[in-house]
Amino acid sequence: MTVLHDYATSLTQATLPLPGGDAGEAARFDEVIGPEGTLRPAWKALAAATLSLTPSEVDRVDAEIASALADDGVTYTHREGTRPWRLDPFPLVVDAASWSRLEVGLAQRAELLNAIMADLYGDQRLLADGVIPAAAVVAHPGFVRAIARPSIADRHPLLMTATDLGRDADGEWRVLSDRVQAPSGLGYAMENRQVISSLLPELYQEADLHGLAPYFAAFRDALLRSADAGDTDPRVVVLSPGTHSETAYDQAYIANHLGFPLVQGSDLVVHEGSVWIQPPRWPRSKPVDRVDVILRRVDSTWCDPLEMRGDSRLGIAGLVEAVRRGRVHVVNGLGAGVLENPALLAFLPGACERLLGEQLRLPAAPAWWCGDREGLAEVLARLGDDHGSVIIRTLDGTAVAGTPDELRARILAHPYRHVGIGRLPLSHAPVWGRGSAHSRPLALRAFTMRHGSAYRTLAGGMATTWDHDGSPLTKDVWVLKADASEPDQGLPAASPVDMIPSIPTLAPRALEDMFWAGRYAERAEDLLRLVVATHAHFDRAGSGRDLAGAVLLDVLHRLAGTRWLAVDDELRSLLLDDDRLGSGAHALARMRGALEGVRDQLSGDTWRVFSLADRAKAAVRESRHSPQIADSAERMLTGVLSLHGVTANMIRDSGWHMISAGRYLERSLQLCTLLHATTTSTDAAATDRAVLDGVLLAAESLVTHRRRYRGYGGTRSVFDLLLKDLDNPRSLAFSLERLRVHLAALPDSTGSTRPERLRDELAGTLDGVDVALLAAETEGRRLALAEFLDTTARDLRQLSEAIADLHFAGGPPAMQMSSLSLIEEMARA
Known part of the structure; x- marks a missing residue:
């Protein structure tokens, strides 16, 4: 049997009039199967491809979807932590006729919400005439009084809206809520389409559906055109709360796809009434890159600590004043969150007639504001029914739980703060899990x-449903074309624009993230090589090899401390324990965190590094066999090495130079630690040679040494190759030379800055070092080598601090303004 045949059979059986059954379940609309048990019109066009799908094929696709999303690093952050993004194999398919009716209603709704927002922050006719009760608006936390004045009201505050919809029992779409504050999900929708289209190519090619790419091109054009008409080359940025935001991936995807910088509040500064990219050493240096349009993903109340929430670290001090002056356009406009007020659902029909002179086309779920006498009576009456037909929410949209008596008491205490929303019997669709398709509700x-x-x-979107255990997952949305010749999204081909190439200036925060990404990448690579080399010594038998392995293990302990006595347990910990400072797992986790902050600058291939590492770590956890340690370390190393190829294709801007500078500085530090293994010699020549071979292997220079010195060239040859050989990419001399090149290419470098001077001193010291002196032994100790390595490591750390002071320092730290007035804070400062 095929999957959809089984699904149709299960639905037909579920609707039989069983004794004691819930008749309400039979009234639910199914997105795929009609009441007669046949495919709905939208799915009939795909019948040839869908009816042949077997459980084993869908299982395979489901596993490949999870793997593809992991490779792309798609995540969603929730209160419980970061979760993998989940996508169901079955799309939501909508035929052209059904979608046409829906899109007309959605367009009208967006126009209405735009008009309502312009009125609420402008003339406020709706409030004055009682079309919308003032108490339902001013009590909402999203209403921003600082911009409520007709003189600065924006006629077009909404550029993008999102609407959550569900079908009722008759299959008619109804609005569940509006998302206009910072509507998210467009990036996730595009990711869903890319994954499904690549893993179900036969189904995708058979469906004549709208592509999404033209809509993104139009969105980019709309953002550029929202700037002041006089701007010939407007600068657009995407303002993010940061990498811990729930939808950080979505924000980065939009920025990356549109080609706009992803910034945080600390990356921007208001100067002389305008918004600028904050330069290094601000406020001593003058900003040069002005921002014209901000696509914000930060809620309005957090956007300006001077005029809204004083404890915010997410916004830009002075942004509201810049908006008042018309120096920057914020998308969507500040204060848009008031439109997400569920109380407005009850008053939109009247507002539509007043502002647009039309009947509201797209109905919402029934809603009653409890601040209204009739609404309060209706909600209280519904609290006691047996079907739970009403959901209680506060004005900010938070659902309120409790017994009917508890809810009644809470509502009566503050009626105007509560709204009753009628519960809809959401339509159902097939969701894959446990080897079969289950019927689950969908929005x-x-x-x-x-x-x-x-x-x-958008002819498409993102559907959300829930699997068998209640966990959320998404579906791609396929809107079929009425005719094959119809252009995607009904949009004409984008008109050519003037070519004005530019490389946006990176904020100090982004440069710092890239610097540390380079350092952690090198740290992970070097430690993983050392784990492989150490494991090889303990894994092989032979005279002196265990002692050599112990020396290399001591190097690992210098890097990450000691946790376990058993060697295998110690090496496993270095691969698995994210919280172990200096471990490979810790370096990979910190590298991921740094790269998340600059995701808009990076290729999607970057995240395969972490996907490979996660699978390798899972293999170590599942197996206690010693060979698995080396195998997983090598697989993790392969992932890290692939990052070289990704960064090699980056444009040679300041971000690339900073990643490279971090990499070579860290390589120098790691080499100093590694070479400490050679500062103590033994009487056994074989052991010394094994230690040196292990060091060369960990430094990826063993083959080079054999070729350069035709076998074993002695201790001095190892030090010469790893310290002074300018042709060896793993040597200290080579790293310092590359540091010179990358530091010189940074915007604030002059040739005489402190980081450049410190690097020159390091290179000069190395140039004057006598390798023979470093190799000399005194009572089994190479004292000169140990002193040189300690001094060099100290100077490298000093160089790192100097780089941070020059290129990362972005002015004084932010101050919370919630408990003190601005004047008091300035006086204390």
């Missing part, structure tokens, strides 16, 4: 954008 998030003078709805 759709649709996106609408102002393009030119009208609002246009």
Whole structure:
């Protein structure tokens, strides 16, 4: 039997009038199977491909989807932590006729919400005439009083809206909520499409559906055109709360796909009434890159600590004033969060007639504001019914739980703060899990954008459903074309624009992230090589090899401390323990964190590094066999090495130079630690040679040494190759030379800055070192070598601090303004 045949059979059986059954379940609309048990019109067009799908094929695709999403590093952050993004193999398919009716309603709704917001922060006619009760608006936390004045009201504050929808029992779409504060999900929708189209190519090619790419091109064009008309080369940025945001991936995807910098509040500064990219050493240096448009993903109340939440570290001090002066355009406009107020659902029909002179086309779930006498009576009456037909929410959208008596008491204490929302019997769709398709409820998030003078709805979107255990997962949304000749999204081909190439200036925070990404990448690579070399010594038998392995293990302990006495347990810990400072797992985790902050600058291939590492770590956890340690370390090393190829294709801007500078500085430090293994010699020549071979292997120079010195050239040859050989990419001399090149290429370098001077001193000291003196022994100790390595490591750390002082310092730290007035804070400062 095929998957959809089994699914249709299960639905037909579920609707039989069983004694004691819930008749309400039979009224649910199914997205795939009609009441007669046949495919709905949208799915009939795909019948040839879908009806032949077997459970084993869908299982394979489901596993490949999870792997593809992991390779792309797609995540979603929740209260419980970061979770993998989940995508169901079955898309939500909508036929052209059904979608046409929906998109008209969505376009009207976006136009209405835009008009309501312009009125609430402008003339406030709706409040004055009682179309919308003032108490339902001013009590909402998203209403920003600082910009509520007609003189600065924006006629077009909404560029993008998102609408959450569900079907009722008759299959009609109804609005569940509006998302206009910082509508998210467009990046996830594009990722879903890319994955599904590549893993179900036969199904995708058979479906004549709208592609998503033209909509993104139109979105980019709309953002550029939202700048002041006089700007010939407007600068657009995407403002993010940071890598811990719930939808950090979505924000980075949008920035990367549109080609706009992803910034945080600390990356921007208001100067002379305008918003600028904050330069290094601000405020001593003058900003040069002005920002014209901010696509914000930070809630309004957190956007300006001077005029809104004083404890915010996410916003830009002075942003509201810059908006008032018209120096920057914020998308969506500050204060848009008030439109997410569930109380407005009850008053939108009246507002539509007042502002647009039209009937509201797209109905919402029934809603009653408890601040209204009739609404309060309706909600209280519904609290006691047996079907739980009403959901209680506060004005900010938070669901309120409790017994009917508890809810009644809470509502009566503050009626105007509560809203009753009628519960819809959401439509169902097949969801794959445990080897079969299960019928689960579904909601759709649709996106609408102002393009030119009208609002246009994305022919697609993102559907959310829940699997058998209640965990959320998503579906791609396929909107079929009415005719094969219809252009994607109904949009004409993008018109050519003037070519104005530019390389945006990176903020100090982004440069710092890239510097540390380079350092942690090198740290992980070097430690993994050392784990492989150490394991090889303990894994092989032979005279002197265990002692040589112990010397290399001591180097690992110098890097990461000691946790275990058993060698295998120690090496496993170095691969698995993220919280162990200096371990390979710790370096990979910190590298991932640093790269998340600059995700918009990077190729999607970057995240395969961590996908490979995660699978290798899983193999170590599952197996206690010693060979698995080396195998997983080598696989993790392969992932880290692939990062070289990714960064090699980056544009040679300051970010690339900073990654490279961090890499070569860390390589120099790691080499100093590694060479400490050779500062003590033994009477056994074989052991000394094994130690030196292990050091060369860990430094990826063993083959080079054999070729350069035709076998074993003695202790001096090892030090010469690893310290002074300018042709060896793993040597200290080579690293210092590359540091010179990369530091010189940074914008604030002059040739005489402190980092450049410190590097020159290091190179000069190394140039004057006598390798024979370093190799000399006194009572089994190479004292000169030990002193040189300690001094060099100290100077390298000093160089790192100097780089941070020059290129990362971005002015004084932010101060919370919640408990003291601005004047008091300035007086204390």
